[in-house]
Amino acid sequence: MKVSETAQYLCKVLKISLLVVLLLGLNTAKVSAASSEGEPFSAGDMILHHISDAHEWHFWDGPYGTLYLPVILYSQDRGLEAFMSSRFYNDNHELVSYNGYQINHGHIERVGGGDVLDLSITKNVASMLLSAVLMLIIFSSIASRYKKGAVSAPKGLQSFLEPIIVFIRDDIARPNIGHKYRRFMPFLLTLFFFIWINNILGLLPGAANVTGNIAVTLVLAAIVFIITTFSGTKEYWGHIFNTPGVPWWLKTVLPIMPIVEFIGIFTKPFSLMVRLFANITAGHIIILSLFSLIFIFQSVAVSPISVAFATFMYFLELFVALLQAYIFTLLAAMYFGGAVEEHHHEEHEKVEEAQVDKALV
Amino acid sequence: MELVNPGIGLIIWTAITFIIVLLLLRKFAWNPIMEGLRQREDFIDESIRAAENAKAEMANLRAENERLLDEARAERERIIREANVAAKNLIEEAKGEAQKQAQRQLDEARIAINTEKQAALADVKRQVAQLSLEIAEKLLRRELSNESAQKALVQDYVSNLNVQ
DSSP states (O other): OHHHHHHHHHHHHHHHHHHHHHHHHHHHOOOOOSSOSSSOOOHHHHHHHHHSOOSEEEOSSSTTOEEEOEEEEEETTTEEEEEEGGGGBOTTSOBOOBTTEEEETTEEEETTOOOOEEOOOOHHHHHHHHHHHHHHHHHHHHHHHHHHOSSSOOOTHHHHHHHHHHHIIIIIIHHHHOTTGGGGHHHHHHHHHHHHHHHHHHHSTTOOOSTTSHHHHHHHHHHHHHHHHHTOOHHHHHHHHSOTTSOGGGTTTSOHHHHHHHHHHHHHHHHHHHHHHHHHHHHHHHHHHHHHHHHHHTOGGGHHHHHHHHHHHHHHHHHHHHHHHHHHHHHHHHHHHHHHOOOSOHHHHHHHHHHHHHHHO | OOTTSOOHHHHHHHHHHHHHHHHHHIIIIIHHHHHHHHHHHHHHHHHHHHHHHHHHHHHHHHHHHHHHHHHHHHHHHHHHHHHHHHHHHHHHHHHHHHHHHHHHHHHHHHHHHHHHHHHHHHHHHHHHHHHHHHHHHHHHHHHTTSHHHHHHHHHHHHHHHHHO
């Protein structure tokens, strides 16, 4: 009953708003891209601008709409320099050069040319730091519940996050890594929640596109690569350079297998990097493209369709945010599992594991 | 292409941020949480096992009780049966004893009666003989008081001797 009533109501509202929008659109509409005066609207530029990093956090046009972030530069001859990015803008919010530096397409350059290392707190860095603080607050507050009375039922936020933590332990780490999963748990948990929180923060309007930046995914994949390589057992390396079950001439005379396996070491984390970056960036591009349609057609009449599709995409992206965090964590766990896999020396292994656990604690 | 060109600054900041978050969370969140979870799971496992054990023990106890009750019942049966047998034996014994006693008394009485009877009979015989003698004397005295009677008697004896 209630559902059908609501549906009918929604239908009515939709019809009315469509009519209004159509009338408005037909009579008055000549919507121009708000920010660029005179310049024709370019969807590609707008989208690229939104998904790339910036030295300021732009919320809206006009006064107080922009949060200027600190710029930190290092060059051989001038040493370390730090100033606010507001120095690059004049009173009319136009780009100017400052102190021999200028911003060119979002990148800081020296005016005369020359090398400079940009270590600025950019929009992505700021957003990432925010997510880091959020994670620290959320999880240390939860952890206190476990420290106090270990044997008590979960409450509040804890009862939301605990199943996820248990899921990562029981369905990602344990089946893929085996009995040595314990030492990888802190990394896998941090990885999962770091990606997830940054994915979700990235979906907020005006937020940074952290996990859709290849530098971020590069670092995450590199850490996975380093952990995999350094926890590789004799069997792991043996499997790569002396693959069992392969004819001897494929390993010596025509060493295809070792080469393929060796490349595989790098392609695995590389795929992690590209997958997360591409998925998140693609989602942002699609949503932004849908909104760009309004400006491309220069008509408000397109907006209901754009909004409807963008809403759908938003829900999809919410799901993708979780899914990509899960996939990244799952694959990382599988790579770790491959690296620590052993088939022999059961007794020896257990002793070793106990020692490692003690060392980690 | 700018999108796939990672910035050095962001790489460095991401690495620093991620590693700091990882280390802090490992110390202040993941280790306590994993430990807490493990403890709780152990506790739940233990509780379930304890409950199972208690149930099994309960069943054992009930079976034991049942067994004890059965034993007690059997014991009671046995005691009652034995008591019955003992009582019957006692009665039989008493009866036998009483019969024997009665028989003995009867026999004694019979012997006594016989003895008494013999004595009485002997006495009666003696008295009868006495009386007979006295009667015979009295008769003879009256019969043989005259001469003719004495003669008749002698006659009679003599005639009887002749017949023979």
